[in-house]
Amino acid sequence: MQIIGADQRESEKTPSPSAGIVTELRKWRKSQDSDKVIGLVPTMGALHEGHLSLIRQARRECDVVALTIFVNPTQFAPGEDLDSYPRTLDTDLQLAQKEGVDLVWLGNSRDLYPTGFATRVEVPALSDRLCGKSRPHHFGGVCLIVLKLFQLFQPTKAFFGEKDLQQVTIIERMVADLHVETEIVRCPLVREDDGLALSSRNVRLTPEDRQRALSLSKALFAIEASWRGGERKVQTLVEGAFEALDPGMELEYLELVDRNDLSPIEGEEATGDVAVCVAARAGDVRLIDNITLEFLS
Amino acid sequence: MQIIGADQRESEKTPSPSAGIVTELRKWRKSQDSDKVIGLVPTMGALHEGHLSLIRQARRECDVVALTIFVNPTQFAPGEDLDSYPRTLDTDLQLAQKEGVDLVWLGNSRDLYPTGFATRVEVPALSDRLCGKSRPHHFGGVCLIVLKLFQLFQPTKAFFGEKDLQQVTIIERMVADLHVETEIVRCPLVREDDGLALSSRNVRLTPEDRQRALSLSKALFAIEASWRGGERKVQTLVEGAFEALDPGMELEYLELVDRNDLSPIEGEEATGDVAVCVAARAGDVRLIDNITLEFLS
Numbered sequence: 091m092q093i094i095g096a097d098q099r100e101s102e103k104t105p106s107p108s109a110g111i112v113t114e115l116r117k118w119r120k121s122q123d124s125d126k127v128i129g130l131v132p133t134m135g136a137l138h139e140g141h142l143s144l145i146r147q148a149r150r151e152c153d154v155v156a157l158t159i160f161v162n163p164t165q166f167a168p169g170e171d172l173d174s175y176p177r178t179l180d181t182d183l184q185l186a187q188k189e190g191v192d193l194v195w196l197g198n199s200r201d202l203y204p205t206g207f208a209t210r211v212e213v214p215a216l217s218d219r220l221c222g223k224s225r226p227h228h229f230g231g232v233c234l235i236v237l238k239l240f241q242l243f244q245p246t247k248a249f250f251g252e253k254d255l256q257q258v259t260i261i262e263r264m265v266a267d268l269h270v271e272t273e274i275v276r277c278p279l280v281r282e283d284d285g286l287a288l289s290s291r292n293v294r295l296t297p298e299d300r301q302r303a304l305s306l307s308k309a310l311f312a313i314e315a316s317w318r319g320g321e322r323k324v325q326t327l328v329e330g331a332f333e334a335l336d337p338g339m340e341l342e343y344l345e346l347v348d349r350n351d352l353s354p355i356e357g358e359e360a361t362g363d364v365a366v367c368v369a370a371r372a373g374d375v376r377l378i379d380n381i382t383l384e385f386l387s
Numbered sequence: 388m389q390i391i392g393a394d395q396r397e398s399e400k401t402p403s404p405s406a407g408i409v410t411e412l413r414k415w416r417k418s419q420d421s422d423k424v425i426g427l428v429p430t431m432g433a434l435h436e437g438h439l440s441l442i443r444q445a446r447r448e449c450d451v452v453a454l455t456i457f458v459n460p461t462q463f464a465p466g467e468d469l470d471s472y473p474r475t476l477d478t479d480l481q482l483a484q485k486e487g488v489d490l491v492w493l494g495n496s497r498d499l500y501p502t503g504f505a506t507r508v509e510v511p512a513l514s515d516r517l518c519g520k521s522r523p524h525h526f527g528g529v530c531l532i533v534l535k536l537f538q539l540f541q542p543t544k545a546f547f548g549e550k551d552l553q554q555v556t557i558i559e560r561m562v563a564d565l566h567v568e569t570e571i572v573r574c575p576l577v578r579e580d581d582g583l584a585l586s587s588r589n590v591r592l593t594p595e596d597r598q599r600a601l602s603l604s605k606a607l608f609a610i611e612a613s614w615r616g617g618e619r620k621v622q623t624l625v626e627g628a629f630e631a632l633d634p635g636m637e638l639e640y641l642e643l644v645d646r647n648d649l650s651p652i653e654g655e656e657a658t659g660d661v662a663v664c665v666a667a668r669a670g671d672v673r674l675i676d677n678i679t680l681e682f683l684s
Contacts, residue, residue, distance in 0.1 A: 112566060124421055206648075208512040209530075209564035215505040233506075241566040267506035269409060269538040351503075 091187050094118065095196030111201050115242050118193060126153040130245035130272075132236060135159040136176035136290035137185050140280040144249040145189045147277050156243055157186050160197025165231025171376070176290050195243075202238065211237050213260045213267075219352055220256050220367050221378065224342055229260050236261055237270070245272050253279040253287055255365060255380045259352055279380070281307065287379040299372035305336035306368055309344065310381040313366050317383045322359045331366070342369040342376070349384060388484050391415065392493030408498050412539050415490060423450040427542035427569075429533060432456040433473035433587035434482050437577040441546040442486045444574050453540055454483050457494025462528030468673075473587050492540075499535065508534050510557045510564075516649055517553050517664050518675065521639055526557050533558055534567070542569050550576040550584055552662060552677045556649055576677070578604065584676040596669035602633035603665055606641065607678040610663050614680045619656045628663070639666040639673070646681060 095111040122128060129152030131144045148155045159182055166172035179196075186194050210230055216222075217229035240248065250258040262274050280288045285307035286300070295303055309331035316330050324346055331344055346355040349363035363384040370377060392408040419425060426449030428441045445452045456479055463469035476493075483491050507527055513519075514526035537545065547555040559571045577585045582604035583597070592600055606628035613627050621643055628641055643652040646660035660681040667674060 116568070206560075207564050208510045209561050210507075210509045210511060211565075212507045212509075213505045214507060238564075238566050241568065244568075263503070264506050267504050267535075268508075269535050271413070271538065271541075 091191055091194060092118070093183070093194045093196070095198060111195065111198065112242065115195055119242070119244060122154060127246045128152060128243065129155045130158070130239065130243045130248040131155065131191075132158045132239050132248065132250075134161045134175065134290065135182050136178050136293070137182045138280075138288045138290060138292075140251050140253060140288035142185065142189060143280050144251060144277050145186070145191060147275065148247070148249045149190055151275070152247060154192045155190065156193040156195060156245070157191045158195045158197060158239055158243075160202070160235070162197070162202075162231060162235040163199055164203065164234050165228050167225060167227050170225070171291070171374075174294065176293050197235075202235070210234065211264065213263050216256070216260045216263055216352060219354070220343060220345065220347070221369055222256070224369075229257065232257055233260065233264050237264065237268070240265070240270050240272050247273045247275050249275045249277055251277050251279060252380070252382075253289070254378070255349075255367060256352055259350075285311065287377070289377060291375050291377065294375045295372055299375065302336040302338045303372040303375075303377055305334055305339060306370060306377060306379045309334040309368060310366055310379055314381055314383065317360075322361070324355055324358060324360050327360065327366075331368075335370070338372075340371040342371070344368040344370075349382060388488055388491060389415070390480070390491045390493070392495065408492065408495065409539065412492055416539070416541060419451060424543045425449060425540065426452045427455070427536065427540045427545040428452065428488075429455045429536050429545065429547075431458045431472065431587065432479050433475050433590070434479045435577075435585045435587060435589075437548050437550060437585040439482065439486060440577050441548060441574050442483070442488060444572065445544070445546045446487055448572070449544060451489050452487065453490040453492060453542070454488045455492045455494060455536055455540075457499070457532070459494070459499075459528060459532040460496055461500065461531050462525050464522060464524050467522070468588070468671075471591065473590050494532075499532070507531065508561065510560050513553070513557045513560055513649060516651070517640060517642065517644070518666055519553070521666075526554065529554055530557065530561050534561065534565070537562070537567050537569050544570045544572050546572045546574055548574050548576060549677070549679075550586070551675070552646075552664060553649055556647075582608065584674070586674060588672050588674065591672045592669055596672065599633040599635045600669040600672075600674055602631055602636060603667060603674060603676045606631040606665060607663055607676060611678055611680065614657075619658070621652055621655060621657050624657065624663075628665075632667070635669075637668040639668070641665040646679060
């Protein structure tokens, strides 16, 4: 397994005078045979089973698997958890090695956002809802880093988890709109046995908050059960979810949306491709989760 | 010379059911040898000697020269001259053939901005000045179409005229920020013998307005002469230009700027890499021009 950027880590006070992660990556990319299927798994590290499922999917579908680890600052607003975001690089590298990753590329702000950086990439119509309401700059930062990685890696396929449903929806739109020649592969959300959606942020939950956080998936499962039972009234479905939600959770949103563009379900009855998306805080940890109902109808 | 999109022209009421200009272009791109230097000359058509100088430069530096013709609607605001922008396709194709262009690609909105299109690309810090003040959406539209073309053509080099100094500055910034693997080649502004900067819009000038418009370059030449004479006081330089300007022109701006980021020259004396940029209307035709002083210092 090759690693680019290990000597350029932001924690290093005096990075060695290497050519830089961008130049090294371009060299790596050029050295790949043009007929190889290159798979990219972009992450912020703190790898968990959700990430590993992306890597495994990439391993199955591609000749070469590249993993990126970079806690991208432009997708965090001041006051958000950029500084406290979990960083577990040594473990991440061991996991990557074990999963047969070919290249790990470690990003750093010095090379990715040098002085004078000024470009913005956004999909406002999809970013102004759900998580975008409380995190207005978040998806702009996501678009930026993903588009940069796509230019650098020129991957045949890139793998994203449906845990971040709004993120993957926005990325698909951006890639289609800009004619980026990368196929976006959606991979299913992965849960703990007790239902909690996997997230790097889960390690920051206290045992009590983790217990409360379980009610997020319970709320979604309540809607799912009700839907399976034939219920289609939006209000009834949502009320069932609210009942399951721990009152100690600070709810940000719980919405039934059209799964294609994440627009709110209009009307009293839910029809079409429906997803339920939820975001809430347990203590100071913000969590999101979602479930898809259309396949059950 | 190959042409893609001739059967898909927007003037055609029933375009033939071809695969579409995007698919055809991807096929063309894949058919190019990977070691070839591909040159792209993006235009809005109505080709003049300025465009031809770009094509000739591309012809000298590249193995393959692709020319695009598309009056890109996203860089026009409502009320601007999208509808009256000159369109001279037949002549353009003859000129392209004569200059040895390998591929002409004709864009159309149906394929480039289909229903649901939602992505925005911007460089706000460079777009908020000069032309961006009166055309706040213009450079966002330029970034969008240029980035789309760069994804589709994956050109080794792309050629832009310094007539649109702010445009090429913004494109260079975007390409660097996003790591787009295309080299931006700046080509010098081309003038008529009497000094008028070449522009597709010049054909819309009445003889009287054309005479007035000449004073734009005269104003710049006045600054140049004064600069050569050793004058460095911003106010004196600008005043000399104002005197040369025909009072029948509706001046939008005339500014001394740092040529690297187009920021206004601060202080009483002009130092460093200085450009003078001007925009004004002659009748209902908006014209721009610029001159570089740094090489003369």
